[in-house]
Amino acid sequence: MAIKIYNTLSRTKEDFKPGTPLKATFYVCGPTVYDYIHIGNARVFIVFDVIRRYLQYRDFDVKLVQNYTDIDDKMINRAKEQGITVPELAARFIEAYESDVAALKVRPADIKPRATEHVEQIVGLIQKLLTNGYAYVSEGDVYYDTSRFADYGKLSQQKQDELVAGARVEPGEKKRSPLDFALWKQRKEGEPSWKSPWGEGRPGWHIECSAMSTHYFKDTLDIHAGGADLIFPHHENEIAQTWGADSRPLARYWMHAGYLNIESQKMSKSLGNVRTVRELLEQHDPLDLRFLILSAHYRSPLNFSADLVAQSRAGRQRLQEMIDNFLVAQDGAATRQDQGEEKLLADLKEAKARFISAMDDDFNTAEALGVVFDLARSCNIYLKENHPYNMELISEALNFYRDFNGIFEVLEIPEKQELDNEVSALIARRDKARENKEWATSDKIRDELAARGIVLEDTPHGTRWKRKDCLQ
């Protein structure tokens, strides 16, 4: 069975057939590094992180490129506001970005190119467009001539004349058509600039992604991804540029993550509800944030609120409890064969198949989580009813959860359960007290440990302990 990907270009799910079997070239539009990223940005990066990991799990050799946009109007304006240079601004927020997404367990891309380090490639691409007649120079600026590209509007499913009708025309435009967009902008006083055949200036926004993806992948790439709002005009323009220069599609599959709303409202500066990752990390466990984001399908709109994070946390705890219990059980040495074992074995096998089938179907993380919860119930029943346990079965189940977590990363699954001699000694004392029905003593010990953030659970096979999460 092939992996299916919803391709924005065709508006259907298609079988994933990369240019080279079992290789996937993957480009995700990265941040403009002028500010801290917000939770909506984070959704995009988390979703495509999981998709990347799943492709790897399915034996694809994935090469991921994610750019930094470190030169554009927002960069220039913000640097001016803060009285620093654009490169200083970029350095600061690249660092902030990397630390934010690392906290969210997003693995770094293989290559992280910056626009300003690829001006040579950008200029080369613009020259090609001029040579091929897809661009024109106008008073020091260079524009893409959208009228030359018949498929312009295909990705966003809009007709050119309709786009023209809806377009806003700025006074003093140097463009021939309102749909044309800047490839190169003439230098303005006090702005960073580079030399070019058309005079000093800087790249337009859209050209960098076309230039860098071509530079690193040479050929049509397999997956190009980003937030839904990039469909138009950014990705539309990238397609036009690459076609104009090389007469080839930029990407085979276009993937777009849905919006994230705050308390059912669009996140916007005017509403004052932009929530930065930095701020949210102070209030929430990053794994809870990941879990919430993965609990909906990546293309659906997703709501964000503290209450929903709490719901996610509670659900996540259920899985974590089960894992912790399995880790404790793993320390035993017993084996035995019985009916419960066959049941769990069958459930495990089914869960693996269902998990893959859910994820193969356009990365349906919500359904996959359902599978994981179903299996957790089976695991809990096994633990409850089948002591002593079959160690092989226990570790096989744990391996499934390790594979799952290697993709989703919403749990903590250490190799072995944590040991603490002092706690063990206190538990032993308490067990003795309980044997003698000295409840006051036993409860006192439990309270003492609770005050230290350690929660005890008495099971038929002994007392176990766990750390109560300190985060609120």
Place this chain on the structure above:
RNA sequence: GGCGACAUAGCCAAGUGGUAAGGCAGAGGACUGCAAAUCCUUUAUCCCCGGUUCGAAUCCGGGUGUCGCCUCCA
């Protein structure tokens, strides 16, 4: 105005023709010295009205509602 998406229990959320996964919260029960955890039971006329079909949450038409894009906002 043009284009598009979505509408499933108190909350979140899967499910694209065959009779509603899963999670959170709630209720009852089992287990426990008490807890905690766990297990069992329980909670849905799938926005409305038509139509197609033996059969629709799923397809078609209409309506209502929410949202997005058309503004270099992920």
